[in-house]
Amino acid sequence: MRLAAALAALMLSACTYEAPPPAAASAAWRPAPIQGAREPSEVIAASTAADWRPVDPENLLIVDLADGGRVAIELAPDFAPVHVANIRAFARGGWWNGTTVYRVQDNYVAQWGNGEADTPLPQGVVRTPPAEYDRALAGLEVRPLGFPDSYAPVAGHSGGWPIGYDPDSGRAWLTHCYASVGVGRDTAPDTGTGGELYAVIGHSPRHLDLNIANVGRVIDGISVLSARPRGTGNLGFYDTERGEQPIPIARARIAADIPAAERPAYEAMRTDTPAFAAYVTGRANRGGSFFIRAAGGIDVCNAAVPVRRQAGQ
Template sequence: MHRLILLPALFATAASAQTGWQPQPIAGATEPSDVIANSVAADWRPIDPENLLVMELADGGRVIIELAPEFAPVHVANMRRFARAGWWNNATIYRVQDNYVAQWGNGDAEVALPEGVVAQPPAEYERPLAGLDIRPLGYPDSYAPMAGHVDGWPMAYDPARNMAWLTHCYASVGVGRDLAPSTGTGGELYAVIGHAPRHLDRNIATVGRVIEGIGHLAARPRGTGNLGFYDIERGETPIPIRSIRLAADMPEAERPRFEVMRSDRPAFTAYVTGRANRGGTFFQVPAGGVDVCNVNVPVRRVTS
């Protein structure tokens, strides 16, 4: 029986490329919540409705995903075609693996690809640095020479190779695929619901992130089948998906709107510094460092 699956989880053992580094806490760093509260309109960028996927679950849950066409243009174009063709309507969440991923799509069902979908996209696992306005994180990364943010996205990069890639952080969305040379069409997707599986970086196309409703994926019963797949023979039932639409195709009055904190502004620098040097009345020992996946880039819903 053929399945589109992720490669099995492996323990990451990469050591920091910057040995000898010691944390240097910064006293009096601005608290991240204060940075957000005192931000101005120019510190935020609106999310294009063409880059918002709205997943409606049959039980009433809603999951909203921001797409990243700058990093995976062919896969994202496929996903827009899947959404506009209604290909995911009546699909399911059929895999929930503890501390790893929740995966959805049509699975083993033989559903014809919509017109225009590229059946074998290129391996969009990394892209050239050219054109990216990167804000370096400023702290070591265990999986790449450098890490940072671009346009509010967590990413890693290698200046020597002139390449960059999105990082697998909590709520990141990637493309389920079979063994190489398969790259996945973008019809089978997963969201990270556990500790950041950075060993998947540059091995799978990362196409976006859940910006609202991750609990509707993370809080599901775990599958008892291999790799967390729901075992029908044991009475486990995949979670039905009613529809997945692009926000751009929804009526104006129903369209969700969000903004992401821009990473090229002083406010974001203050935010990252605050995340690395938590103080206040609770934190007695500031870490003096932060992982790219622990920056938690602020996203806010626009209500007017």
Template structure:
């Protein structure tokens, strides 16, 4: 009986649908919506990026101002040099300059090394008075106005921003509808440690990305610059075994910092000097094309596309 009933229901349903179909107004069938996909268009014979950098003319390079170079010397002899980005986080960077000049990080430590994530340094839970001139609660400098920024679009889609590209050789995400722009969390980029919002961090605790680009942090933390020399001193360290990669026995494991200075405050003969490839140069455009279309004897199939964090901006050390 059950089987007959199911068949009966099927027949009744078919009859009802048939009746509805015969009385319903007829419409011309519209074509079904089709998804559109971005498809890579590989460029054959693109120049090798390293060759482009070697051949870049002098005018394709921008000298980094010494007031935008933060030099961190570790007690084991290693040195880390950070280029600051004052156009994106001016209040935090003013704080960082004040911290450096006050010797805030002298005798501080690298106390957190989390695998495939970040290396962090500072004074940890220090509760002493802040140096003169430090703003205790800076604004949330997580993005800024796009207007007034030179901008070279990357030309490829992104999962975290409507449009990505470079501004004065910094990788940025942008939203043309809101008119905002922000630095992206790429390998080697340096951000400000903070507590839960509304805290924005003073800049006294800093971290550097030592793994795959954690772009989910974009627009949530103030990025203040990038490491341009000495990344192994941050990334090639034993991983912390505590929560979030913290060293569980800081007295034994933490890496002591000897001092942190601004290059502009160092004796002129000791100042390191660097140049960065200008993102508005033809050489930079050729680097981007080369990164998106790797060739040579090894690569069989060029990707035909590239992520903004997979275009490391060329930097070179020069004489003072």
């Protein structure tokens, strides 16, 4: 009888639930599409040198896999300074040399490291970093995206990074988009040291925003991770008992430590220029011969900041 009563109450609550009126929900959804907006590729082609910034080699982590693949990661010290400093110390201490990418989970992440519990940390690593999941909005020059966001009061870009932010609380954070790089951690209060990292290889897992230290993004070579066979173990870990082999890492270095003649160099589009504004407008209002109907809106993760090799590379 108790079970029947509980089921009846559940059915009654389901029947009496009222969804928000569709008209009210859609009224503030997005502005009308802009017809004739320039295609993003046209904006990039017409950009000038002033529309781009060099990627600082001190903020560039180069991961070379044993099979010849290379992953270039731009680090974000303005958002996670202690974790980024740790990552530099890990790279300079040879932490990832000879380790593996041991987890590739479909539509989620590829993760690498060597297990923090069994290996002494390199000199200079902070064992218990603060929870660098957000930072003060003050001091950031922000370009609002101009469209609603499902995970933040406002979304936009700052310093070349996609961010969510809350003007009321005065806080801002990096968003988890495709190719974002975060710090693997245990349950709170553990924040992870930065010795175990992951890169997003699937749909943007924005639910991780404000829960994990987001420390950067893959700017070159994301396919080196995303095209790998998926692990069949729990959460995509490679199951060695089934013969699955983790992906060996030859070495990881900070680009500033690589001889200049061998050092890869990149530049990212600045997000505080009219060119970037035109790029976002074009991304939100695709036209040309293929798109029949312009969307008139865009998600912050679909407005990825363009990155390219510097001239001569």
